[in-house]
Amino acid sequence: MRPYVILNAAMTLDGKIATATGSSEISGEEDLRRVHELRRECDAIMVGINTVLADDPRLTVHRVDAAPGDNPVRVVVDSMARTPPHFRVLNDEAPTVIGVSESAPPERVAELRKRAEVVVAGTRRVDLHLLLERLHGMGIERLMLEGGSTLNYSMLTGGLVDEVRVCIAPMIVGGRDARTLVDGEGIDEMADAIRLELKRSYTLGEDLIVEYTVKG
Numbered sequence: 001m002r003p004y005v006i007l008n009a010a011m012t013l014d015g016k017i018a019t020a021t022g023s024s025e026i027s028g029e030e031d032l033r034r035v036h037e038l039r040r041e042c043d044a045i046m047v048g049i050n051t052v053l054a055d056d057p058r059l060t061v062h063r064v065d066a067a068p069g070d071n072p073v074r075v076v077v078d079s080m081a082r083t084p085p086h087f088r089v090l091n092d093e094a095p096t097v098i099g100v101s102e103s104a105p106p107e108r109v110a111e112l113r114k115r116a117e118v119v120v121a122g123t124r125r126v127d128l129h130l131l132l133e134r135l136h137g138m139g140i141e142r143l144m145l146e147g148g149s150t151l152n153y154s155m156l157t158g159g160l161v162d163e164v165r166v167c168i169a170p171m172i173v174g175g176r177d178a179r180t181l182v183d184g185e186g187i188d189e190m191a192d193a194i195r196l197e198l199k200r201s202y203t204l205g206e207d208l209i210v211e212y213t214v215k216g
């Protein structure tokens with residue numbers, strides 16, 4: 001058993017979720033409120049280690065009203081236990097789970113254990129199926145996947161995403177090194193593309209929100 005997973009992100013019209021320099025403030029104010037309402041409805045928020053290193057995110061509900069208990073569990077996918085101990089994802093605003101692999105240096109794992117629950121899943125890279133199974137065992141039924149592109153790819157190709165919700169901002173940045181909604185190795189044939197079904201689309205301020213379910 002695994003949690004129900006909603007991938008949420010904001011991208012420019014040309015599909016970038018960050019520029020090559022890591023600048024990633026894309027959503028308008030209304031969309032940010034939607035994101036935080038969604039966070040409040042989820043049991044956990046999951047990101048990849050590169051997102052933590054790039055953004056030093058809080059990953060809490062802080063743009064809409066929230067009681068302390070409304071903060072979801074924060075989950076970082078971090079094979080080598082590189083999460084810096086002083087980063088905000090390890091502050092006491094909410095509980096944090098760090099998914100590491102068996103290859104993570106023990107001294108870094110021990111340091112993280114002082115501030116977070118560490119789940120070991122996978123030998124070299126985090127085994128996402130196993131991590132999600134463990135999270136489900138911890139009571140996490142609804143999980144919001146908040147990027148970045150590399151983790152989005154692994155989660156989608158692993159069949160671990162149920163819904164995709166994207167804010168498309170009226171901006172274009174270009175750049176072959178800029179991160180897109182989904183990167184990774186990519187699928188070779190269109191016939192093998194991950195198929196989605198559009199459920200809803202609407203505008204929020206200047207942004208267009210599109211919501212899809214992933215076909216099974």
Ligand SMILES: NC(=O)C1=CN([C@@H]2O[C@H](COP(=O)(O)OP(=O)(O)OC[C@H]3O[C@@H](n4cnc5c(N)ncnc54)[C@H](OP(=O)(O)O)[C@@H]3O)[C@@H](O)[C@H]2O)C=CC1
Nearest residue numbers: 009010018024048050051078079126147148149150151154
């Ligand atoms: N606009 C938006 O909505 C958002 C934008 N962003 C932006 O995205 C960028 C980061 O994206 P990106 O660089 O792709 O990094 P990710 O945040 O996707 O992190 C990827 C890393 O996660 C670790 N990982 C561990 N196990 C796995 C696995 N099984 N599959 C995939 N990854 C795994 C790997 O590092 P290791 O092997 O060391 O563990 C991998 O390099 C940032 O600039 C951030 O600002 C991020 C979120 C939302």
Ligand SMILES: Nc1nc(O)c(N)c(N[C@@H]2O[C@H](COP(=O)(O)O)[C@@H](O)[C@H]2O)n1
Nearest residue numbers: 010024025026027055057058059060146
């Ligand atoms: N939905 C959305 N829109 C954007 O424009 C974004 N840059 C992001 N980024 C994600 O949110 C995290 C920051 O969260 P906090 O405000 O610090 O709690 C960031 O790390 C990305 O995962 N998302």
